[in-house]
Amino acid sequence: MSLQLKNVTKTFHDSGQDAVRNVSLEIADGEFVCVVGKSGCGKSTLLNLIAGLEKPTSGEIRMDGAPVTGPGADRVVMFQEHALFPWLNVIQNVKFGMEIAGVPKQEQEEKAMKYLRLMQLEDYRDYAVHQLSGGMRQRVALARALTLDSRILLMDEPFSALDKQTSNRLRAELQDIWMKTRRTIFFITHSVEEAVYLADRVIVLSGGTDSVQDIVPIELERPRHVYDDAFVEYRRRILGEVQKEL
């Protein structure tokens, strides 16, 4: 058992952020979990709680049994905006987390190159961030996140700011990488198609008294194809859940 949430609730006094109500959830090692829901259902808040960027109003979050008290490299986050540092070039950005952690220089170099190759970006190692396209920036951000070998990778709508074509290509790459590495991933998206494509389980959030409205296991072989009948069926079912008026 990797990540455990028990009756987690988060309310805000000012209405800027969305509340999360009474979420209990367990995420196993190597599992790919996607969260969908209308905007305002608290998807991002839930991710921030797990990341330790927010503290729950009540309930508890445990990582391998130990309570989560703040942000840490065992729960690295990939954001909707790439969050790369513009004063560093590609390879320096990829090494950033390892440098923070005090990984030896030689190992930093090897690991950074390994993940840049995985993202097919090895030719861009010395490029400046502003020279890359939006899709390449997110791939660098993913490489940076992967170098940290975190217990869980938290992804907050990482492809939603990209154009449709790029975002489709990136999710195929992510599926590929997940099949090779079997990382534990907690992935937030507003695209039901993306969720069905990637997830072992899809969590549907809503604005009801309990935030979790439904949890749907996706029993499809990988690699998945969006036009398979079973895929379309899952998609229709979850879309219905998301759009259900309460």
Next chain:
Amino acid sequence: MAENMQKENSKATKLLQQLLFLLGVVVLWQLLYFVGVDVLDIWKPYAMPSPAGVWKSLLRLVESGTLFAAIGNSLLRGMIGFLISVTAGVLLGFLMERFPFLHQNMRPFVMGIQTLPSVCWVPFSILWFGLSEQAIIFVVVMGSAFSIAIATDNAIHHVPPLYKKAALTMGATQQQIYRKVILHACLPELVSGLKQGWSFAWRALMSGEVMTTCIGLGQTLITGRNLADINQVMLVMIIIVLVGILIDQIFFRSLERRIYKKRGLA
């Protein structure tokens, strides 16, 4: 390629235009002097400088070595004052950003002092330090440190929260965030603030220098007044402007350009 050449071309044209404009101003000025002083006798020659007179002053001051000594001394004094201002201002700005109490209560106070013309500090500086080097440097520091403090506070404050969040979730400590994220992220705005601080320091330096007898541009200007040599006064004013621009262009602009280019902001 063609576009590049066109760019170069327009750059050269621009420069030529500026030079022509400048030449026009000088010619007009000499003409005005000729008509106003020599022909119509409206102005007295001791109250009106002329380009020819300024040129003669320049030759005289260069020959006697006064001019370069004055420029050198003023620059050195300005640098010392500016370095003290940067140290004190950056520290103060950092503290104001770090502690909400200071941000709320001290910042309005610092902003108020910053609006004070630096010449207002002259009486204090003379009482505390006499007519000395220290008195001038005091005026320079008071004239620029507070603007640098405000600029530092702003620069750190404007670092996108996303950078800090990203570093935090990669396991960075507060200290690492300051050293590896905030320091770099605030650099473009900080350098702009330092540049502005320098221009304040340079102005304050002149306010300070005119009151003492220490060798420098300000003192050379006052000597010109005491000798009723309006051309020398004018010459020193022009030199003050040129040195200010030169430091701005050579040091700060090139620093800014380097920082901006690396980030693709140029």
